Structure formats: structure tokens, C-alpha cells
Amino acid sequence: MIRIRLIAAMILSLSTLPHTSSAEPVADFREYEIKAVYLLNFASFVFWPDAMIDHSESFNICILGEDPFGSNLDITIENERISNLPVTLQRLLEVKPEFNCHIIFFSQSLDINLSALLSTLSSHPILTISDRDDFIQQGGMIELVNSEDNQVRFKVKASLIENSHLQISTDLLEIAELVE
Amino acid sequence: MIASFKPWLASLCLLLLAHITFAADTDDAAAKRARLQALKQLPIQQLSKIEFYNPDAQLASRKSRALIENPSALFVLTGKEIQRAGITSLPEALRLVPGVQVARLYSNRWAISARGLNGYISSKLLVMVDGRTVYTPLRSEVFWDAQDMLVEDIDRIEVIRGPGASLWGANAVNGIINIVSKKARQTQGGLATLLLGNGDENAILGLRYGGQFNSKTHYRVYGKAVDYDSLQTAQGESGGNDWNTRRMGFRVDGAPDKHNEWTLQGDTYNNQLQQVRRLLNDENRFVLVDNALNVQGANVLGRWQQALKRGEWIVQSYYDWTQRSDRLFDETRHTFDLDFQHRIPLSLRQEYLWGAGVRHSRDDIQTPSRMLSYSTDQREDWLFSAFVQGEFVLSPKRWRLLLGSKFEHNSYTGFEYQPSVRLLWSPHEQHRLWAAVSRAVRTPSRTDHDGFIETSVFNAAINAPIIFRVNGSPDYVSETLLAYEFGYRYLPSRQFLLDATVFMHELENLRTVEPLGLDLTQRPPFLLTQIDNQLYGEVLGAELSLHWQPLRSWRLTANYTYTAVYLHLQPGSRSVFAENEEGDHPKHQFSLRSQWDLTRTVQFDHVFYYVGKVEGQATPDYLRWDVHLGWQVQRRLQLNLGLRNALNQRHPEFGNVVDGNTEIPGEVPRSAYLQLRYNF
Numbered sequence: 001m002i003r004i005r006l007i008a009a010m011i012l013s014l015s016t017l018p019h020t021s022s023a024e025p026v027a028d029f030r031e032y033e034i035k036a037v038y039l040l041n042f043a044s045f046v047f048w049p050d051a052m053i054d055h056s057e058s059f060n061i062c063i064l065g066e067d068p069f070g071s072n073l074d075i076t077i078e079n080e081r082i083s084n085l086p087v088t089l090q091r092l093l094e095v096k097p098e099f100n101c102h103i104i105f106f107s108q109s110l111d112i113n114l115s116a117l118l119s120t121l122s123s124h125p126i127l128t129i130s131d132r133d134d135f136i137q138q139g140g141m142i143e144l145v146n147s148e149d150n151q152v153r154f155k156v157k158a159s160l161i162e163n164s165h166l167q168i169s170t171d172l173l174e175i176a177e178l179v180e
Numbered sequence: 181m182i183a184s185f186k187p188w189l190a191s192l193c194l195l196l197l198a199h200i201t202f203a204a205d206t207d208d209a210a211a212k213r214a215r216l217q218a219l220k221q222l223p224i225q226q227l228s229k230i231e232f233y234n235p236d237a238q239l240a241s242r243k244s245r246a247l248i249e250n251p252s253a254l255f256v257l258t259g260k261e262i263q264r265a266g267i268t269s270l271p272e273a274l275r276l277v278p279g280v281q282v283a284r285l286y287s288n289r290w291a292i293s294a295r296g297l298n299g300y301i302s303s304k305l306l307v308m309v310d311g312r313t314v315y316t317p318l319r320s321e322v323f324w325d326a327q328d329m330l331v332e333d334i335d336r337i338e339v340i341r342g343p344g345a346s347l348w349g350a351n352a353v354n355g356i357i358n359i360v361s362k363k364a365r366q367t368q369g370g371l372a373t374l375l376l377g378n379g380d381e382n383a384i385l386g387l388r389y390g391g392q393f394n395s396k397t398h399y400r401v402y403g404k405a406v407d408y409d410s411l412q413t414a415q416g417e418s419g420g421n422d423w424n425t426r427r428m429g430f431r432v433d434g435a436p437d438k439h440n441e442w443t444l445q446g447d448t449y450n451n452q453l454q455q456v457r458r459l460l461n462d463e464n465r466f467v468l469v470d471n472a473l474n475v476q477g478a479n480v481l482g483r484w485q486q487a488l489k490r491g492e493w494i495v496q497s498y499y500d501w502t503q504r505s506d507r508l509f510d511e512t513r514h515t516f517d518l519d520f521q522h523r524i525p526l527s528l529r530q531e532y533l534w535g536a537g538v539r540h541s542r543d544d545i546q547t548p549s550r551m552l553s554y555s556t557d558q559r560e561d562w563l564f565s566a567f568v569q570g571e572f573v574l575s576p577k578r579w580r581l582l583l584g585s586k587f588e589h590n591s592y593t594g595f596e597y598q599p600s601v602r603l604l605w606s607p608h609e610q611h612r613l614w615a616a617v618s619r620a621v622r623t624p625s626r627t628d629h630d631g632f633i634e635t636s637v638f639n640a641a642i643n644a645p646i647i648f649r650v651n652g653s654p655d656y657v658s659e660t661l662l663a664y665e666f667g668y669r670y671l672p673s674r675q676f677l678l679d680a681t682v683f684m685h686e687l688e689n690l691r692t693v694e695p696l697g698l699d700l701t702q703r704p705p706f707l708l709t710q711i712d713n714q715l716y717g718e719v720l721g722a723e724l725s726l727h728w729q730p731l732r733s734w735r736l737t738a739n740y741t742y743t744a745v746y747l748h749l750q751p752g753s754r755s756v757f758a759e760n761e762e763g764d765h766p767k768h769q770f771s772l773r774s775q776w777d778l779t780r781t782v783q784f785d786h787v788f789y790y791v792g793k794v795e796g797q798a799t800p801d802y803l804r805w806d807v808h809l810g811w812q813v814q815r816r817l818q819l820n821l822g823l824r825n826a827l828n829q830r831h832p833e834f835g836n837v838v839d840g841n842t843e844i845p846g847e848v849p850r851s852a853y854l855q856l857r858y859n860f
Contacts, residue, residue, distance in 0.1 A: 028232070029215055029219065029230055029231075029232050030215075030232055031232040033212065033215055033216055033219060033232075034219060034227060034230055034232055036216065037216065037219040037220055037222075037227060038224075038227060040220070041224045041227065045224070066438075068438055071209070071212065072212065072216065075209075075212060075213055075216050076216050076220065108395065108396075109437075132395065133365075133395075134395075150231045150232050151228055151229060151230060151231055151232070152227070152228060152230070152232065153228050154228075171224075172224070175224065175225050175228065
């Protein structure tokens with residue numbers, strides 16, 4: 001069911017080696033710092049229908065449920081533009097297609113009928129992302145996965161993304177773990 | 181030596197502290213901003229390779245620290261590497277670590293040390309399993325026969341060669357080994373594994389199931405049973421040292437919210453070991469007897485970690501019960517431990533880590549044989565400890581200083597201090613140099629303090645045995661180490677890492693056996709001795725480790741270790757064999773490991789070992805070649821096939837010269853295995 005494209009290579013990579021040599025010596029990256037930067041990356045590797053961009057004044061990332069990012073996402077999107085729109089962040093307690101979210105991040109804390117909600121959203125050009133480990137199973141598009149080596153990888157359900165009239169860059173598909 | 185060290189260290193610390201002028205307290209937000217900026221500059225492919233900070237999986241430095249930034253001789257072995265080397269037990273896995281000597285005496289006994297001074301009882305290596313110490317105060321050693329887990333559940337083994345005492349406390353003299361199991365979240369679903377072998381393990385059966393109570397609480401339960409064959413003796417006879425183990429356990433991990441994480445885990449085991457021992461008979465001669473050893477135990481550990489606005493604290497507690505009984509002694513031990521630590525990042529440039537702990541150990545020892553006895557059957561010991569470590573960025577991206585010390589109070593020697601100063605220099609992004617000076621102690625064991633050992637030496641001159649009695653000594657003090665280490669790491673690319681360490685260990689107050697008097701009038705004659713601290717010495721060595729990944733599918737690791745030990749008796753000492761210990765390790769050790777992915781589903785792996793002769797144990801050098809073929813037959817089923825020690829029928833790894841070994845050494849044979857691993 002799951003086709004693994006790159007994971008084997010990653011496992012083989014020098015997993016005991018550090019990956020922070022260029023960073024601040026005392027700094028250790030936090031899980032949600034990496035995930036915040038992933039979100040911004042996804043925004044630039046996925047293309048929204050022109051209508052969804054043209055009728056927006058900003059590119060909206062929405063967090064549904066308790067925000068696990070703290071200030072990470074706010075700092076990450078500062079001065080960033082996607083499709084020439086300034087990026088904004090909204091924290092929501094509920095979500096509807098009309099809210100004009102380009103990306104919705106579903107918090108692990110959500111205690112709702114996820115599959116029903118995702119099914120409602122699926123016909124709209126909204127990229128759904130979460131780090132819940134049942135997210136794709138419930139009908140989500142991108143699932144962030146913590147590896148055994150404390151690295152953050154991601155799974156993509158490409159068919160779902162395409163059905164919602166989003167276009168996904170092949171560069172992103174190259175490095176994703178694809179779920180069919 | 182120590183006397184000259186103290187003022188030296190003190191003045192160095194003062195000098196350095198005086199010259200550190202910290203920048204105005206930069207707050208956490210600025211650090212975060214810098215990290216996020218660094219992450220944003222990475223291509224998305226690189227993002228997936230960044231390891232994030234997880235204090236739980238990085239126990240060794242008590243704080244996350246990428247390998248290259250670690251100013252100590254750290255080596256990390258992942259569970260996957262262990263599986264691909266065809267290894268099925270914890271002591272055998274340490275063969276893959278540079279600088280560690282693993283010598284198997286027979287099927288259920290290993291002599292394991294780092295930086296020399298190995299032995300049947302290897303007293304200077306501290307070992308922790310998921311934060312629980314498995315180093316026993318009975319004889320200052322690790323009972324490897326009682327330590328095990330599913331190989332599939334090993335997350336990593338972190339080894340720091342050299343002293344780790346400033347954080348980990350007494351007995352982390354020659355090294356500290358942290359065995360870390362995976363979190364329950366990483367072992368979801370079912371796993372059944374069956375290994376059938378010839379030569380070493382006859383069969384290993386492992387079962388595990390992982391699930392979740394809710395989305396924030398994961399668990400696993402496991403069971404493992406192993407049946408080991410006996411290793412043959414040099415003469416090719418069955419060594420009579422077969423054994424079997426049964427163990428089961430659980431782990432539950434919860435993260436109720438983003439600030440809190442907790443773990444509850446436990447194991448219970450029951451191992452039946454066979455050995456052949458020499459025991460004294462009524463005529464004071466050694467006779468070979470079959471000795472059945474029953475090892476059982478249980479432990480439960482809880483840990484709670486809370487992230488604070490700055491830093492975090494961790495509180496951990498465990499209870500451990502072990503019982504060992506054979507014809508020599510029957511020991512029951514209860515250990516209770518409580519440990520707390522708190523990390524405070526004050527700014528980008530300074531961070532503090534401190535902690536405190538208490539450990540209570542209670543034993544009850546019966547000695548059915550006259551060869552061993554204790555002045556009291558029961559003993560209760562308290563250990564109180566505290567540590568503090570400061571980490572200072574002297575110059576951003578260039579110089580970093582770690583200063584710290586452990587302070588302990590134990591029931592045998594009272595107060596002990598174990599400081600360490602470590603300096604890391606990053607002259608260039610690809611180069612790291614570090615230097616460290618540290619002190620560590622090996623505190624007296626129960627046997628050192630109040631044990632009596634009786635043995636017999638046949639004397640040809642009188643054609644009769646002489647009774648040889650070794651008394652423990654309440655005046656026995658801690659053995660001390662002062663270590664000087666220098667390290668260099670070179671990381672020119674993601675595919676290559678060179679890691680080199682040279683060290684000098686200065687050891688003092690090592691154990692000797694001093695004769696008190698020989699009474700020839702008795703029948704049989706009687707030699708009375710007492711242990712003392714009359715030996716000192718130096719250990720010099722170099723450890724080299726090279727990782728190279730020439731292809732995406734091919735990874736090579738080479739290790740070389742040179743160790744030279746020089747021991748000297750104090751002028752007043754009349755100890756007979758203490759200096760012999762300087763030859764109890766191989767001078768040269770080399771290994772080359774190749775992990776090769778033939779296709780996406782087929783792995784083909786090799787490990788070559790060269791281990792030099794162990795002069796003190798009259799053991800010749802040997803070559804060993806292990807080969808492993810792994811095949812992912814389908815998504816759920818994996819097949820592993822392997823041959824170990826392919827080059828020779830069998831070889832000895834350690835002798836039985838002095839050091840209290842009264843058992844018959846076996847030889848490590850060629851062995852083959854077939855393993856099926858099924859996920860459901």
C-alpha cells in the first residue's frame with residue numbers, strides 16, 4: 001500500500017552524523033521549528049488554482065486546534081510571500097471551506113470527527129497537513145512523520161491533492177513517501 | 181598526581197571564567213529566530229535529515245548534542261546497524277564500537293572494557309539501560325547475562341569512552357554505555373521473530389505488540405526467549421555452559437500535552453545458566469563441577485519530563501530487583517533510585533544543567549561455598565549525588581567550554597568529587613578539535629570492602645596445596661583516574677566523517693593483593709593476604725573511527741584502537757600478580773564494516789575484525805569475518821541469513837589467568853543463523 005521512494009536512502013545516510021554543524025553551536029533544532037519550515041516549503045511546492053490566488057489578499061495558513069508551533073510559524077512566515085501574496089497565519093477553533101485558508105494544519109489535540117471534516121474539505125483547493133499518525137488514513141493530504149532518528153519526513157497522498165485541483169511539484173513528490 | 185592536579189584545574193577554571201565576558205543576555209527568541217533562519221535556507225531535501233532535539237533519545241550527554249559538537253569520545257550505534265551486523269545480544273553489539281574490547285569467555289560470560297584493564301571482572305565501565313544502572317556494587321561489574329531486550333527495540337547504544345563521571349558519577353572511569361530502547365510510539369503493531377542457529381544461539385523467539393490507549397498514549401509489550409548452545413573448550417569438548425533466558429516487559433509513553441512527557445516501563449526475566457567451575461574440595465584441591473546459575477530479576481521505571489519556558493526538568497525513579505544463585509553465592513539485591521535534573525539555558529551563550537539523586541541498595545548474600553564469604557550477610561548502602569555543569573560559548577561558532585562536576589557521598593568512602601573541563605574549538609565548519617581533563621573514581625565494591633575469598637595454589641616444592649586467602653579491607657579506598665583527552669573530527673561532506681581521539685589516563689590506588697603472612701606450620705599451609713590500593717599506572721591510547729558512504733547504497737565504517745597500559749607497584753607493595761593486568765587487553769584492534777543495499781529489498785553486509793593478542797591472558801590474536809544477507813521478502817516479512825566467525829572453526833578471546841576466574845574458558849565458534857521477522 002505504501003510505496004517508499006527515498007526512505008531507504010535516508011536510512012542509509014550517515015544517521016549518527018550531526019546535521020547541525022552550520023548552525024549556532026548551542027542550538028538544537030526543535031521538532032516544531034522543523035515542521036514550521038516544512039509548512040512554508042509545502043506552500044511553495046504546491047500550486048493553487050489561479051482563482052484561489054487572484055481573489056485573495058494574502059496567502060492564509062490556518063492552524064486548527066491547539067497550536068503546537070508556539071511562535072515558530074509566526075517567525076517563519078515573517079516577510080515571506082507565496083505567489084506574490086503576503087503570508088498570514090490564523091488560529092482557528094473550527095474551520096469551513098469559506099474561511100479562505102490555503103493551508104490548514106490540523107493539530108494533534110483535535111478531538112473531532114476528522115474524516116467527516118476532511119471529506120467536506122476535499123473538493124476545495126485547500127492543502128491539508130497534520131502530524132497526526134492517522135492523518136492520511138482519515139483522508140488528509142500530507143502527513144508529517146517523526147522518524148526513529150528524530151528526523152521529520154512526510155507522506156503525501158498525491159491523488160487526493162490532484163482531485164482538489166491543487167498541483168504538486170514533482171520535486172516534492174520525489175522526496176516524499178507516497179501513499180496510494 | 182591528584183595533589184598537583186587540583187590547583188592546576190582551579191587556576192585554569194578561574195582564568196577562563198575571568199576572561200569570559202558574556203554578551204548581554206540574549207533571549208530565547210533570538211536563538212529561535214537564528215535556528216529558523218538556518219532551517220529556511222536549507223533545500224527541502226536537507227530538511228528531512230535534520231535531527232531535532234529529543235532529550236529522551238540522547239541520554240549520554242544528558243542533553244542533546246550532535247556527535248560532532250560533543251567534546252568527548254562519543255560513538256553512537258543505532259539499532260539498525262546492530263541488526264545488520266547480525267548481532268542478537270547487547271554485549272555482542274559492543275564489538276562494533278571503536279575502543280571497546282569485547283572478549284567472550286564462554287557462552288554466558290563476557291569480559292568487556294574500554295581503554296584497557298579488561299578482566300573477568302571488569303570494574304571500570306558503567307552501563308545504563310534506559311537510565312537504569314546495571315553496574316552491580318557486589319563485585320563492581322556488569323552481569324551481562326542478565327541484560328537483554330528485543331534487538332528490534334534497541335533505538336541506539338551510546339558509548340562514551342573515557343570518564344563520564346562528572347555527569348554520571350562513580351565507576352564511569354573507562355567509559356559509560358547508555359542502551360536506549362525505542363519509544364512505544366516507534367514500535368506500533370505486531371512483530372514476531374524467530375531465529376534458528378547453529379553454534380551459538382540455538383533459537384531466539386521474540387514477540388512484541390504495540391498499540392495506543394489514545395492518540396497521546398502508546399504502549400508495547402514484549403516477550404523474548406533465547407536458547408544458547410554451550411561454547412566448546414580449546415580441546416573441542418562441550419564446555420557445559422549452555423543457557424537459556426526468558427524475559428518479558430512493557431513500555432508506555434504518554435505526552436498529555438506539548439509540555440509534558442512521561443514513560444513507564446518494566447521488565448522481568450528468568451535465566452538458567454550452566455557453567456563448569458573449579459571448586460575447592462575437602463582435600464583443598466580444585467575439582468571441576470557443573471554449576472547451575474539461576475539469574476532472575478524485575479524492574480520498573482518511571483520518568484516524567486516537563487518542558488519549561490526555558491529548558492526542561494526530568495524526574496526519574498526506578499526499582500530493580502535481582503537475584504543470582506549458584507554454588508558459590510546466592511545474592512538478592514534491591515535497588516531504589518530517584519534522580520532529578522534541570523536544564524536552564526540562560527542565553528545563547530550560557531547554559532546550566534544540574535541535578536541530584538539518591539540511590540538505596542540493599543542486599544542479602546548467602547555463600548554456600550567456603551571459597552567466598554562476607555563479614556555480614558546483609559548490607560544497606562545509600563548513595564547521594566549531585567552534579568552541576570555549565571556550558572559557555574566563549575566565542576560564537578568558535579570556542580565552547582563545559583565545566584562540571586559530580587559530587588557524591590557513598591557508604592564506603594564517603595565524599596567523592598569528579599570534575600571535568602572540556603573545551604571545543606571549531607576553527608572551520610568542517611573541523612572540530614576538543615580537549616578534556618577529567619577525574620573519575622571507581623568506588624569499592626562490597627567484595628573489596630567486606631569479602632573473603634579462599635582459594636588454593638598447588639606448591640610443587642612441598643608437593644601440596646597452599647590455602648590462599650584474600651581478605652577484603654574496610655580501609656580500601658577508591659581507585660582514581662585523571663584523564664587527559666584530545667579529539668579531532670573532520671566532516672568534509674555528509675558522506676565522510678573522521679573521528680580521532682588520543683588519551684592518557686593516569687590511574688592511582690588500583691587494587692593489589694598484599695601478603696600478610698605465610699603459616700607453614702599449618703596443614704595445609706596457609707597464606708593470608710589482604711587487598712590494598714598499592715598499584716598505579718598510565719594508559720596511553722588512540723582511537724580512530726572513519727565513516728564513509730561512497731554510494732547511496734553503500735556505507736563503510738572502519739575502527740582502529742591502540743591501547744598500552746603501564747602499571748607499577750608502590751615501593752612498599754609485595755603484591756604478587758597485580759602488574760599482570762597490564763596485558764589484559766589487545767594492543768591493537770581493527771574492524772571494518774560494510775553495509776550494502778544490493779537492491780531496495782536485499783541487504784548484504786560484512787564485518788571484519790582483527791583483535792590483537794591478549795598477552796596477559798595468553799590469548800593469541802584472531803581474525804573474524806561475519807556476513808549477513810537480509811531480504812525483505814514482502815512488506816511484512818523479512819528474512820535474515822548469516823554466518824559469523826566464518827574464518828575459523830573457533831578461537832579463544834580471553835584466558836583464565838588470575839583475577840578470580842575459576843571457570844573454564846570456552847572458545848567462540850563459527851555460527852550460522854536463519855531469522856524470520858514478521859510484522860503484523
